[in-house]
Amino acid sequence: MTSPYSEALGRTLIERTIREKIVLVAVTLDGRTDAETNDSLDELERLVDTAGADVVARLTQRRDKPDPASFIGKGKVDELKATCLAVDADTVVFDNELAPAQQFNLEKTLGRTAIDRTAVILDIFAQNSHTLEGKAQVELALMRYRLPRIRRGASAGLTQQGGGIGTRGPGETKLETDRRRINDRIAKLDRELRELQRTRDEQRKGRARSGLANVTIVGYTNAGKSTLLNRLTAAGVLVENRLFATLDPTTRRLALPGGEPVLLTDTVGFIRRLPHTLIEAFKSTLEVATRSDLLLHVVDSSAVDPLGQIEAVREVLGEIAADRVPELLVFNKADADHDAAKRLVYDNPGSVAISAATGEGIDDLLRTIADRVRSLTAVVELLVPYERGDVMASLHREGEVVSTSHEDGGIRVQARLADASRGRLTEFVVVPQ
Numbered sequence: 001m002t003s004p005y006s007e008a009l010g011r012t013l014i015e016r017t018i019r020e021k022i023v024l025v026a027v028t029l030d031g032r033t034d035a036e037t038n039d040s041l042d043e044l045e046r047l048v049d050t051a052g053a054d055v056v057a058r059l060t061q062r063r064d065k066p067d068p069a070s071f072i073g074k075g076k077v078d079e080l081k082a083t084c085l086a087v088d089a090d091t092v093v094f095d096n097e098l099a100p101a102q103q104f105n106l107e108k109t110l111g112r113t114a115i116d117r118t119a120v121i122l123d124i125f126a127q128n129s130h131t132l133e134g135k136a137q138v139e140l141a142l143m144r145y146r147l148p149r150i151r152r153g154a155s156a157g158l159t160q161q162g163g164g165i166g167t168r169g170p171g172e173t174k175l176e177t178d179r180r181r182i183n184d185r186i187a188k189l190d191r192e193l194r195e196l197q198r199t200r201d202e203q204r205k206g207r208a209r210s211g212l213a214n215v216t217i218v219g220y221t222n223a224g225k226s227t228l229l230n231r232l233t234a235a236g237v238l239v240e241n242r243l244f245a246t247l248d249p250t251t252r253r254l255a256l257p258g259g260e261p262v263l264l265t266d267t268v269g270f271i272r273r274l275p276h277t278l279i280e281a282f283k284s285t286l287e288v289a290t291r292s293d294l295l296l297h298v299v300d301s302s303a304v305d306p307l308g309q310i311e312a313v314r315e316v317l318g319e320i321a322a323d324r325v326p327e328l329l330v331f332n333k334a335d336a337d338h339d340a341a342k343r344l345v346y347d348n349p350g351s352v353a354i355s356a357a358t359g360e361g362i363d364d365l366l367r368t369i370a371d372r373v374r375s376l377t378a379v380v381e382l383l384v385p386y387e388r389g390d391v392m393a394s395l396h397r398e399g400e401v402v403s404t405s406h407e408d409g410g411i412r413v414q415a416r417l418a419d420a421s422r423g424r425l426t427e428f429v430v431v432p433q
Contacts, residue, residue, distance in 0.1 A: 020053035023084055026095035027072060028062045037095070039305060040272065044095050047120050051127070056087040070109070071102045081110050093120060097273075100149045118145060118275040125278065133196045140189040141281040147182055193281075212398065213262045213373045213418060215254070216289045216325075218317065219298035220309040221269030224332040226250075228298055228356040229266040232366075249288060256370040257363075260400040260416065265292075272312045279319055289322040294372050297327050301344050301353065302336035328372055330365060332356050374400065377416045382428040385410040391428060394421070 024044055028037040037060060045055045059080055067073040071094065072080065084092065091113040092106065098116040106114035122145055125138045217225045233252035251265040265288050279286070289295060297313060299306050310329070317323045329351035334341035341353035352368050354361035379402060384391045392411065395401055399417040406412075412430070422429070 020090040021056045023057045023089045137281040141277040144277045213293040216265045216292040217296045223298045223300040224356045258400040270313045270316045295327045301331040301341040302333045381430040382413045
């Protein structure tokens with residue numbers, strides 16, 4: 001029996017042969033500038049392209065506050081309808097978040113699908129999740145997003161009309177849109193994710209027992225996180241020049257210049273106004289950042305607004321309680337604009353500039369990571385009997401051996417060790433007199 005998710009992926013392959021025509025709509029509200037709105041629309045256009053559709057027109061408006069019925073008001077709705085007819089658009093995508101009632105009213109008046117930025121992002125996640133946990137997380141977010149819209153549209157009123165962006169993934173047939181079945185599905189997904197969470201916790205405990213420091217790569221989507229992971233560890237992670245190309249976390253072992261190993265994990269990319277339903281659904285995956293010893297915050301130094309991207313990432317980190325973890329800013333894509341990268345490093349002391357694609361600055365990055373990780377661990381002095389070669393091997397494997405000297409009783413070693421490793425080797429630790 002095929003799952004709703006696999007059926008959706010089958011439909012996606014068919015739908016990709018004919019790309020939807022999309023009209024973008026954005027409203028500049030009080031407290032926002034027209035430039036900010038245009039930048040956000042540019043990003044939304046890239047999201048739509050990633051989802052597999054083409055933008056054929058854009059419409060903007062300035063308002064003091066949203067219209068309760070349609071967000072943009074009757075006059076603008078009439079203009080939008082005329083635009084859709086002129087360009088033969090399939091779907092209207094709002095950069096602003098639509099309430100279920102507003103979406104319902106717009107679709108009724110326009111005679112075509114009307115969705116918002118959140119729906120586009122959820123659609124992309126539905127296409128790009130491949131692991132069991134990732135699929136369950138995306139489906140849960142989709143169900144929670146669609147549930148209030150299903151309630152509003154009793155039968156066919158809110159079922160999407162075009163079968164395109166915002167309609168893929170599970171939950172779009174009449175049977176699946178039954179409220180009770182949707183709630184049952186949400187409860188089942190919650191149970192599955194809790195079970196997967198227990199498995200992930202056991203894996204984390206195993207890594208914690210290894211005594212290795214945990215370094216996590218975070219950053220805005222398409223900043224080059226996966227490229228950096230591949231550069232540092234030859235992880236073989238998919239790298240594409242598009243938003244949210246990879247969603248599933250990957251962990252690899254990395255040897256630092258001093259010889260001490262760390263665990264390096266790549267995470268899903270963030271974006272401005274990342275849907276709260278996704279943050280909630282992906283919390284178990286994102287928790288790797290909260291448990292890290294150091295965050296490598298990768299930033300596209302050639303982006304139009306790198307500081308805005310930094311702020312967006314930190315906002316999500318705050319939502320998952322990872323904002324207290326030490327952070328190292330890594331300004332990537334320095335090869336695209338060396339001057340911009342240098343300015344960013346100058347304005348952010350302690351940061352580094354690199355190009356994950358060419359390898360520029362990688363040695364400096366590794367030294368900086370090593371220094372930051374070492375600052376988290378204390379130097380311990382041990383006396384290891386000559387016959388305990390296994391202990392010496394463990395010291396080199398799990399920490400950084402700073403110095404050694406030979407004595408009658410064995411090898412005196414000064415080493416940087418994590419708490420877990422130090423606890424296992426207590427019998428060899430030399431207590432200061």
